[in-house]
Structures are given as C-alpha cells and as structure tokens.
Amino acid sequence: MKSFVFPEFQVIRDEEKCGQCRGCERQCAFGTHTYDPAADRLVSDDHKCVGCQRCVVFCPKNAIMVRPSPSFYRPNASWSREKIEDLKRQAETGGVLLTGCGSDKPFRIYWDHIVLNASQVTNPSLDPLREPMELRTFLGRKPDVMDISADSGEVEIRTELCPNLVVETPILFSAMSYGAISYNAFRALATAASRSKTYFNTGEGGLPREMREEFGRCAIVQVASGRFGIDAEYLNIAQAVEIKVGQGAKPGIGGHLPGEKVSSSVAETRMIPQGTDAISPAPHHDIYSIEDLSTLITALKEATNYEKPISVKIAAVHNFAAIASGIVRAGADIIAIDGLRGGTGAAPKAIRDNVGIPTELAISSLDRRLREEGIRNRCSIISAGGIRCSSDVIKAIALGADAVYIGSAALIAMGCTLCQKCYTGKCNWGICTQDPRLSGRLNVEIASQRLSNLISAWSHEIREMLGGMGINALESLRGNRDHLRGVGLCEWELDVLGIKGAGE
Amino acid sequence: MMAAQIDAADVETKELNDRLRELLLSGAKRVSIRNVCGQRYIGTRLYTPQGLRMDIEVFGTAGNDLAAFLYGHRIAVHGNAQDGVGNTMDAGEVVVRGRAGDVLGFSMRGGEIYVRDGCGYRAALHMKEYQGKRPVLVIGGRSQDFLGEYMAGGVVIVLDLAGERHDAHFIGTGMHGGVIYLRGSVEQSQVGDQVEISPVDEADRAVLAEYVTRFMERFPETEMTKEEILASGFVRLTPRSRRPYGNLYAY
Structure with missing residues (x-):
C-alpha cells in the first residue's frame, strides 16, 4: 500500500563539502543514504530518516544537516501534522502506534516553574570548595525509634x-x-x-x-x-x-x-x-x-x-x-x-x-x-x-x-x-x-x-x-519545601507541591 | 548431624525458616517438619552460593509460596499446600500429597512439581523453559481457570484421575511455548485463541509415560494403575505461534 505519510525529516547535503566517503551510508541502519556510482554522489531518502543525527555528527566534512521536514498540511489547530500522520499510519497498518523514549507532549514541566532559595547575609552560604558537603x-x-546506649563510654546502636x-x-x-x-x-x-x-x-x-x-x-x-x-x-x-x-x-x-x-x-x-x-x-x-x-x-x-x-x-x-x-x-x-x-x-x-x-x-x-x-x-x-x-x-x-x-x-x-x-x-x-x-x-x-x-x-x-x-x-x-517557590503556578498546583508562590 | 526434626507448632514463618537455614548450613541433608500449619516460604531461604542441597518433609499444611525461588532442594508435603507453590522456582522437586491452591508453579523455570489431587486457578502461568531446564508440573486432579496462561515453556500434565472432566476456561490464553496434556478432552471454547488442540502422538506418549511413572512412584496410593492411566485418551495443547502478538503494532 502506498504510504501517504510525509517524510518526518529532510536531509540536506552540501555537495561542495561532501567528499563521497560514504561514511553516512555506513552509519545509517535505516538505509537513508546510498551511493550512486554513476553520478559519484550520495543520495538520501528522506522517508527513511529518523532524525537521530548520527550521520551529521560523524560526517568528517560536516556536509550533512538533518532538520524536521518543512512540509505541512493546511494548518489546523485540532488536526496537527502529528495527529494526521499517526492516523494515516494506523489506516495503513491497522496496528497500535508504537514509540520509544518518554512523552514529548507539552505537559507542564513543574521543574521549570520552581525556583530555589539562596542565603543572603544571615545564615551565610557555604563554599563547597572549602566546606565538606554531605551528599551520601x-x-x-529506618527504625521508628533509635535506641542508643552510651553506658560503657562508647556509643552503641x-x-x-x-x-x-x-x-x-x-x-x-x-x-x-x-x-x-x-x-x-x-x-x-x-x-x-x-x-x-x-x-x-x-x-x-x-x-x-x-x-x-x-x-x-x-x-x-x-x-x-x-x-x-x-x-x-x-x-x-x-x-x-x-x-x-x-x-x-x-x-x-x-x-x-x-x-x-x-x-x-x-x-x-x-x-x-x-x-x-x-x-x-x-x-x-x-x-x-x-x-x-x-x-x-x-x-x-x-x-x-x-x-x-x-x-x-x-x-x-x-x-x-x-x-x-x-x-x-x-x-x-x-x-x-x-x-x-x-x-x-x-x-x-x-x-x-x-x-x-x-x-x-x-x-x-x-x-x-x-x-x-x-x-x-x-x-x-x-x-x-x-x-x-x-x-x-x-x-x-x-x-x-x-x-x-x-x-x-x-x-x-x-x-x-x-x-x-x-x-x-x-x-x-x-x-x-x-x-x-x-x-x-x-x-x-x-x-x-x-x-x-x-x-x-x-x-x-x-x-x-x-x-x-x-x-x-x-x-x-x-x-524541605521552604527552600522552593513556585512561579506561574495555579493555587491547586502550589497546594499539591506544598510550596509557596515566589515573593511570599 | 545428617537428619533433623523440627516441631513447627506455634513457630512463626520467619523462625521456622531461620531454623531450616541453620540446619542447611550445618550440613543437614534431611529435615522433617511436623505440625506445619500455614507457615510460608518453606524452602525459599535455602540459597547458598555453594549450592547445598536438602530434602525436606513437611507434615501438615504448607503456607503460601512453598518452594518459591527454590534452588534445587526436594520438598515433600504430607498434606495440602496453599497458594504460590513453586513460584519462580529454578530447580528441585516438590511433591504435594494433597491439593495445591492458586498460582501453582507460577513462572517456574526448572524442576518438577507433583500434586496428588487438584489445584486452584492460574496454575503454570507464564511457566518457561530455557536450555536444559524444562519445568514439569503434574496434577493428579483437575486445574481451574487460566491454566497455562502466557505459558512460554515446560510440560504440564493434568490427569483428572477422578474422571470429573475438565471444566476450566481460558486455558492457555496468550500461550507461546511449552505443552499441556490433559487426560480426557476439552472443548475449543475452554482454551485461548492462541491454543491448538491436537491428539497425542508417539513422542507425546513417551513424555507422558515418563512423568506418569514418576507420579505413580510418588503416589503409589493412586487407585488407577499406571497402565490404565496411560491407556486413556489424552489431548495436547500447544501454542499456534511462538509470537502471538507479533502483528499488533504499527511501525
């Protein structure tokens, strides 16, 4: 069945820089690059590229650039390119969409809305280059109660x-x-x-x-x-x-x-x-x-x-x-x-x-x-x-x-x-x-x-x-949540995190 | 000291297993435990890097996870066993002169389990084999639903010696390895879509003869003779594919 899915990436080769070493061909297990002996040049099949950037990093001449394909469907806030293409893939295979790595969706990343504290004047800050800092x-x-004896002069747990x-x-x-x-x-x-x-x-x-x-x-x-x-x-x-x-x-x-x-x-x-x-x-x-x-x-x-x-x-x-x-x-x-x-x-x-x-x-x-x-x-x-x-x-x-x-x-x-x-x-x-x-x-x-x-x-x-x-x-x-403050978070988010808003 | 006795009356699980381990480390080769009443994990804490082995006789009712992760020991229970017998067992032998509960032989990879009577639900679930290790589970009575679900290897034999007919459902759902033999017959509606029911052949008969013989050696009190059992009709359940979910995904 002819696939109606666009290539995800576009491979751009700078022909002036390319030395026809065929390194990219060897690096790509997906078969994106092939050598055309008649023309003595490398050609790329964008459909096969997964955007892993291996060939880019290993090209000795820095001749390759891989970027998301600029092709687009008519812009539609509901039907993003990803939604359309996922659907096409399923229509073509009847299968469950499989993926790897963690979710790339724009859920709020709370790390980026939390700021840390620092000491100023009182309770002075410590210099880790001269003070021992314990990360162990x-x-x-851990026990509910720690029973320690110091009877014989030595502390014993x-x-x-x-x-x-x-x-x-x-x-x-x-x-x-x-x-x-x-x-x-x-x-x-x-x-x-x-x-x-x-x-x-x-x-x-x-x-x-x-x-x-x-x-x-x-x-x-x-x-x-x-x-x-x-x-x-x-x-x-x-x-x-x-x-x-x-x-x-x-x-x-x-x-x-x-x-x-x-x-x-x-x-x-x-x-x-x-x-x-x-x-x-x-x-x-x-x-x-x-x-x-x-x-x-x-x-x-x-x-x-x-x-x-x-x-x-x-x-x-x-x-x-x-x-x-x-x-x-x-x-x-x-x-x-x-x-x-x-x-x-x-x-x-x-x-x-x-x-x-x-x-x-x-x-x-x-x-x-x-x-x-x-x-x-x-x-x-x-x-x-x-x-x-x-x-x-x-x-x-x-x-x-x-x-x-x-x-x-x-x-x-x-x-x-x-x-x-x-x-x-x-x-x-x-x-x-x-x-x-x-x-x-x-x-x-x-x-x-x-x-x-x-x-x-x-x-x-x-x-x-x-x-x-x-x-x-x-x-x-x-x-110790006192050392954290939230920026740009709603009340319920601050409550769940148990932190105050910045400035409080 | 080559043989030892433990009275398990009023002894907690951990204490009983402490004593079993001490005995193993002190060189005991045979231990019999009296008055067992639900103490769990018997045989589980008997791993030693040097692979010491012990024969354990249990009198009473063995609690959950008897022989879990068993590492080559032999355990005979004179009585019933509760759930989880032989959970993720690696090697050794368990004989239950009575019945076993649910999740019997779950994920076991090696060794043999013989149960004189029936067992509960989810027996032989995700049992698997590997190189020379081929786990064997022989049940004298009947098994309940989900027998051999996700089974990936090994041999399961259900003898239904009382002739009550197999009434379990969802047998072998997701099965992708190993073989189940049932004495008597079973309907297609009782087994998972991934399971093929076929008559036994000469090679199957040889496997059955081997393990039924061992079953009879362990339970000589069985009313039927070995010959009568082996002369009965058996069906064989095997997976249709080693990769039941190979075509599930879009790439």
Missing part, C-alpha cells in the same frame, strides 16, 4: 537496623534491561555505577552471568511480571531487589520484547528460548492485592535472607499515594515512583502520552501522605521520570524524594538523541539494539566515562546549590 544517602527502611543501600550521590541509573538496550550500553551503566559509587538497575532482563561477580555490588535487580532471568543467585548477588509493578511511560500495561531482539545472549540472560517474544503480562499474576504484594515482598526478603532492601516501583497515577501507603505497609523498604515523562524502549503512544501524572506532583503528594500517616521513615522514595539536570535532582529532593533515578539522561550522556525509534532495534548510536554491528559502535570505556562525568558534574552542581542555601548536608534539604 541511605536508601531503605541497640536497635536492629534494616539493610540500606548507600549511595555517595543521590543519583541512580534507572531500570534499563539488557535486551531493551545493548550489552555495551548495559555494561557501561554498570561500570559507571561502580566507579561513581552508585547503583544501576538491571531492569527485568536479568544480569548476565559473567557480570554478576564484578557488578553485583552496584546492582539493583528487578523482578517484573515476566520474571525473566531470575534465580536465587541473581537475587542474592545484588544489593537490592526491585519489584516492578509499573512504569511511568506505560502505566497499567505490560511489555513485549519482540523475538527479533531476543538474541542468543539476551535469551541466555533472560533464560528463555532464542527468538521468542519475551512477554511481560500487564500485572504480576501472583499479585492481585496489597496482601499478595506483601507476600512477594516477604518471599524476596526470605530468598535474600533479609539482607537486602526491597523496592517497589510504581507509575505515578491518580490516587497512587494511597496505594503507596499500602505498599509501605506491605513491607517495601523503597518506593520508586515513575512519572508521566519516564522513558521506555517501546510503548504504545496512546498510553505514553495520556496516562499518568508528572513526577514533581507525585513526589510531593507521596512524601506528604507518608508523613501524615507517620510512616515516612519506613521507606525511602526514589523519584524517576523526567529528571534532566542537577537542579531537577535538588528540587526533587526538596519536594521529598530521597534520591532520583535517571534513565533518558543517562542514555543521552552515552549518545542518545531521543529519536524515539528504540523499538525498531536499529539504534544507530549502538544503545538500543542487539545488532552486533551497531552495538559495537558504543565503546564501554568511553560511554562509562561519559556517564561518570555526568554524575560527577551534577554532584558538584548539587553541592554548589546546597552551599548557596547554607545547607551542608542533603539530608537537611529532604522534603
């Missing part, structure tokens, strides 16, 4: 402490499974987590056996509805176990890793036959209630001899704070809350762009709810979904999070340009693909260095901002 964070259950994760900076790598991302990308995340003294999350695709010993000490392993790659060793070698109930990009639905992406190594790690679809059902079919969740949480604590904190990851949706309260009471030590803009390797577009709530609102209502119920100490909150920079991190913490997960930000550090074609398995940047020719483009050493640099840069900025507020420990900022 403990994630997990009598209360039995629950296992906690210790991170040197409140930034963890979000769950991205081997299978969804390439081995090299997965290994780069693990390597960077290890170097930066933080954690990476395996996602639900298992942890390759040869990585277990080296990277178990910086791994959070996931137990999701498909239960892929899970055995007792996997659970025990990690530092925490996360039950994935929901994901911000696709709350309420499961996932299908298509058979094409289930290579022999992915199959081995997921412990399923090669080439079969890896189907994660929408719910965990052994969890139909909070009581069932409690059973699984305890089963995982049993399986790990009560030595690991158990996290439960849910998508931020309506009334989730009440659900989260139940999750804490069911025994979770950490709640990971993933907001509307959370990323994904593949999600139906209708779900990604229409289900869930922004993470900023979610963190604040969750923190407040747990405080009101007097159970905030029983769990830590990791906020995920739409963290783009160090100021987002610090605002998340002031709104009540203990730490954040970064997914898209980490991928961007490795080269991702958010072209949203993750589900095709043809990622030219070698990140979201199982094609060895493409994944080989991602050098583990360089990619992990880029990730470590990011963590280090953000951590330094966080120290600067903390110092500016006259605070020398992240702990003092947690849930």
